Amino acid sequence: MTADAATSASGKGHKDENFPVASVLLKAEHRAPVMAFYRFARAADDVADNATVDAGERLAVLTEMRATLAGTSDVSSEARALRETLSERGLSPRHGLDLLTAFERDCRVNRCRDWDDLIDYCRYSAMPVGRYVLDVHGESRDCWPASDSLCAALQVINHLQDCGKDYRAIDRVYVPLDTLAKHGAVVRDLGASVATPQLRSVIVALAERTDDLLARSAGFASQIKDRRLAVEVAIIHRLAVSLNNRLKTRDPLSERVHHSKPEALGLAVMAALSQMVGR
Template identity: 65%
Template structure:
């Protein structure tokens, strides 16, 4: 495969993500389809974010992912595995297709014009993940708006935490350009060891908008029928709220924003236990 990278896998697994993926809180019967969806998403993400692969190679590989979803035996293995799981469980394949649209966009679009454009990206990159998990659990689609707000918030938090790394490694900027300009921040600021005053103001402003999304998703966990899923969503909501607080106080270019394991575990326990106890009662 001349000029191409034979294996684009990053080696990253579900335990390396910023937020829980199919944690022990989920029922065992629901974990398999969620993990199949995660493996599919991880493979596509690794393709889109690879530092050396060409855009043509990436799009070709993502096309194989989509072919697998559509039943082509020559399609990517992760897509064929997910297709089989979805068929067995009667799950809607639209979410996986939407997710691929986001990864295809990552290859061809490396800047975000404004908040509306960022939310449109989240519509494909983040919201389908939560929607799929809700479908796995047979939850009412009427609660999708709360899911969408939480998933969008998680995506923006990840973008803010990784804004320097995204720019340095793949020259991609998810921070809306109009908000950067409003605070007199430049692309070059993302390559620095410390955030400039303008970049800090941009991050704080976007953290504030993310807090508004989390206000919309605050009732989400309580609206979920499945007790264990409700507990996991409560954990994710609490971790996200804490990370927004940290982004308002810390510089992601020079300081640690991610929770340490003990801190995350304490926040998770405090969020999950009341939900589990209330649902049990």
């Protein structure tokens, strides 16, 4: 099978994500450009994760997406739609191009050496998303460091939740190899139905390191001028803290870590009220 964005589509949408994407909290004029970026990212992610075709074909599709976003091709409909949105809003393609770097890496590399390697991956896979949303809202780039920390935390949390699935489905391991070795775990432990004690200690250790990222981003919402975006960010942070705490006590190979809809709603309401009172 030949890879392309259409045949690679996973069927996953923005409502299936762990965290809000272009929610109704955002002003209407900002939701469309955020969704254009999400559709572009979803299409590229699905291409990179397509296990039915070889890496060379997947990279060729991502190259076409890069060329279309840069304006030298019109092959990718998702990249073309984002390019038009960027032109309308006077925004740079930088964040989208950075994001493609992560998906290109996914086609070439299926293991993560250490924590620094993981955060470097987040620099391209997650941080551009937050930066783009801030640019859409006209927020100061002084917010970028806090945004980067939160986005990296969200990415690590997703990787830990899906560590077993990623290994079994596409032989990709974002859990740092040096952390596995330090705790006496091995990669094949990720394929089991229940985590070994060694793997559990790995997940807990990485969740504790993620606490540092969440601490660094704790004041992010208060830095944002747009009140509706600030509330959404506060909600995302609260959900992330809760999920990260669950990873310390639940086994993602055998137990549910994701929030149920009622649980997510309850956390969102508390975070929103706290943010509004704080304002």
